[in-house]
Amino acid sequence: MDYANVRSLEEAARAVLDPVHYDYFAGGAQDEITVAANEAAFARIGLVPRILRGAARPRLGTTVLGAEMSMPVMLSPTAFHKLAHPEAERATARAAAAAGVTMISAMLSTVAIEDIAAEARKAAPGGAEPSLWFQLYVQPDLGFTEAIVRRAEAAGCRALVVTVDSPALGRHERNDRNDFHDLPPGMRCENLRELPGEGLRDLGGRDSGHVRQVVLSPEISWDHIAWLRQISDLPIVLKGVLHPRDARLAVENGVDALLVSNHGGRQLDTTPATIDRLPIIAEAVQGQVPLLLDGGVRRGTDVIKALALGATATAIGRPAVWGLAAAGEAGVARVLDLLRNELDNALTLCGCASPQDVTAELLTTMEGPHQ
Secondary structure (H helix, E strand, C coil): CCCCCHHHHHHHHHHHCCHHHHHHHHCCCCCCHHHHHHHHHHHCEEECCCCCCCCCCCCCCEEECCEEECCCEEECCCCCHHHCCCCHHHHHHHHHHHHCCCEEECCCCCCCHHHHHHHHHHHCHHHCCCCEEEEECCCCCHHHHHHHHHHHHHHCCCCEEEECCCCCCCCCHHHHHHCCCCCCCCCCCHHHECCCHHHHHCHHHHHHCCECCCCCCCCCCHHHHHHHHHHCCCCEEEECCCCHHHHHHHHHCCCCEEEECCHHHCCCCCCCCHHHHHHHHHHHHCCCCCEEEECCCCCHHHHHHHHHCCCCEEEECHHHHHHHHHHHHHHHHHHHHHHHHHHHHHHHHHCCCCHHHCCHHHEEECCCCCC
């Protein structure tokens, strides 16, 4: 079966997923107001095309923190891919690498970062080095945190994406109703596995290690960002920035990029949609660091709207999971193809030759008079 758009892949995924696991992926915090707001906010923004621009067929490529991507769409970190498909993050990594987009590998993945990187290298076209970043929850045990960072570095990850909106876990009432709080037998967060001694780089020792529980702590602070800067030369991206004061502090603290995100509506409910917060964050940082955005991106037109409001690139979370559940690696590839084709078409209709040509003059509101 072919899939016409991302929503059709969600429908296909829902048909094959265990309902409890579908609820885990689809759900959010409490009343899920923010989950709905992320998508609804894009619908309130309209595009006003320019004509007779003489633009050639769009070139979709862009670069973020030195990573060349075939289009301004990345894969945002999402946990527990093995709940969606037996090939889990391996399949996701292959699809992302083959498509030439950056995958932000989740710390809470069901496949170890070393294996994810190996699969990505297999699929990268022409033997190119895939663009793989690593998402990190800083743990109160800094020794263990450093061990995870070293594994990400050794695997070839090009940036650390530090999730900073999780001093505690959001209340997921769907999970509570389903009594879903642990992975099924045989599934583990492989990046939380303690490897013995110097065996941190010894994949043969991984199976014998104890798997820790992730610890979310309100004590994590800017001091921990400074500590990360001291122990690693990888660029640091802060994920979960929504307040302009925090954005300015991030720049002052030497952060390399910001990912404007509300965790897909999974942390604090009634948090505003990310696309609504993007302009004020862009104003706060004044182009000093790249801005990325996730939350509610479902169409190529959504990508253009984010670019017009100040983003360098966007990221998708749930759509990749829907593709994975529906058809494994091919399903993730289909999601990326759909967004690529929609973006190409929308750029053409807007008279833009590249993502860099997109400006705010293309935007209007769907609730007020068109300009």
